[in-house]
Amino acid sequence: MILLTGAAGFIGFHTIQALLAQGEAVIGVDCLNTYYDPALKQARLAQLQGRNGFTFYQIDISDEASMRELLIRHPEIDRIIHLAAQAGVRYSIENPMAYTVSNLDGQMVMLELARSLQEAGKLKHFVYASSSSVYGGNTKMPFSVTDPVEQPVSLYAATKRSGELLTQSYAHLYRIPATGLRFFTVYGPWGRPDMAYYSFTKAVFEGQPIKVFNHGDMRRDFTWIDDIVDGILGALKDIPTENAPYVIGRAPHRLFNLGNNRSENLLDFIGEIEKSTGKTAEKVFCDMMPGDVKETYADIDASKEVFGYEPKTPISEGIPKFVRWYKEWA
Numbered sequence: 464m465i466l467l468t469g470a471a472g473f474i475g476f477h478t479i480q481a482l483l484a485q486g487e488a489v490i491g492v493d494c495l496n497t498y499y500d501p502a503l504k505q506a507r508l509a510q511l512q513g514r515n516g517f518t519f520y521q522i523d524i525s526d527e528a529s530m531r532e533l534l535i536r537h538p539e540i541d542r543i544i545h546l547a548a549q550a551g552v553r554y555s556i557e558n559p560m561a562y563t564v565s566n567l568d569g570q571m572v573m574l575e576l577a578r579s580l581q582e583a584g585k586l587k588h589f590v591y592a593s594s595s596s597v598y599g600g601n602t603k604m605p606f607s608v609t610d611p612v613e614q615p616v617s618l619y620a621a622t623k624r625s626g627e628l629l630t631q632s633y634a635h636l637y638r639i640p641a642t643g644l645r646f647f648t649v650y651g652p653w654g655r656p657d658m659a660y661y662s663f664t665k666a667v668f669e670g671q672p673i674k675v676f677n678h679g680d681m682r683r684d685f686t687w688i689d690d691i692v693d694g695i696l697g698a699l700k701d702i703p704t705e706n707a708p709y710v711i712g713r714a715p716h717r718l719f720n721l722g723n724n725r726s727e728n729l730l731d732f733i734g735e736i737e738k739s740t741g742k743t744a745e746k747v748f749c750d751m752m753p754g755d756v757k758e759t760y761a762d763i764d765a766s767k768e769v770f771g772y773e774p775k776t777p778i779s780e781g782i783p784k785f786v787r788w789y790k791e792w793a
């Protein structure tokens with residue numbers, strides 16, 4: 464049985480659907496915070512509730528006592544997929560403390576649960592979400608998991624990198640088999656309204672202008688949600704031992720990039736939205752925002768080699784599918 468946090472979130476929702484389709488039982492946890500419209504989180508949950516094998520709890524993961532109670536109530540839990548986090552680079556400038564509660568305290572509580580399961584001889588694997596933002600101002604392309612990541616340029620990035628380091632110490636001390644996944648700009652149906660692909664699509668349909676940061680001189684590695692879910696499920700099955708390739712130090716802990724391995728120009732990406740919506744975007748060119756990075760580009764060789772990760776969806780296929788979903792949802 465799998466304990467999955469961030470169950471009402473974008474990536475959590477899709478991951479649970481795939482797990483249920485494989486016959487897995489999932490205990491989903493989410494606090495349903497109001498960072499973006501909770502109606503979208505409720506609508507995702509409504510698709511999951513009542514499905515065979517799915518149980519949901521509204522709990523804040525930083526509430527250690529409630530999370531421990533959950534382990535007692537469900538002694539069959541043997542794997543954890545930890546996706547709950549305060550996401551978003553820009554929001555971290557105005558609301559820094561939201562990041563320490565969810566991403567630092569929350570990561571610690573999840574590691575403590577993993578430790579309890581490990582001590583009880585039950586834990587098979589602790590898989591958790593990290594982010595491409597840990598690469599910060601790295602200018603070496605593509606970003607490899609062996610690149611230095613000591614220069615976060617936002618608090619969000621700093622908390623995600625801290626989550627990796629906290630996990631390394633737990634994996635080392637308590638021999639917790641752990642895998643951290645650095646996701647690169649994930650997009651798709653049921654996606655996050657705070658992300659550019661979503662807010663641009665909304666603005667274009669509503670005839671509103673869009674802000675194009677760094678005057679359009681930005682590149683992103685965009686990853687289709689189904690490719691990310693395949694990567695999460697592939698990583699979950701590949702349990703690291705202390706001698707496995709890519710482990711860090713002597714701990715059974717590995718980090719992988721999950722991206723598309725293509726860095727797309729922001730203006731080409733906006734062009735795909737224009738094609739799919741049949742409308743021209745009114746672009747307002749602006750300077751770079753604090754906390755943003757100019758380019759992301761994932762080296763996925765390690766993920767390919769270890770668990771056969773193979774993203775299949777270019778933005779020319781993904782954006783039209785997203786726009787079709789958006790028209791139905793909006």
Ligand SMILES: NC(=O)c1ccc[n+]([C@@H]2O[C@H](COP(=O)([O-])OP(=O)(O)OC[C@H]3O[C@@H](n4cnc5c(N)ncnc54)[C@H](O)[C@@H]3O)[C@@H](O)[C@H]2O)c1
Nearest residue numbers: 469472473474494496523524547548565592594646648649
């Ligand atoms: N979507 C992306 O492009 C992307 C890129 C890099 C990393 N990530 C990471 O992937 C994970 C999932 O992201 P997502 O895009 O699905 O985001 P999301 O915001 O849609 O989902 C996260 C969910 O976690 C929940 N949550 C937040 N704090 C919580 C807490 N303290 N207790 C319980 N629940 C809490 C939220 O209510 C939300 O439903 C996050 O860890 C995020 O940092 C996402």
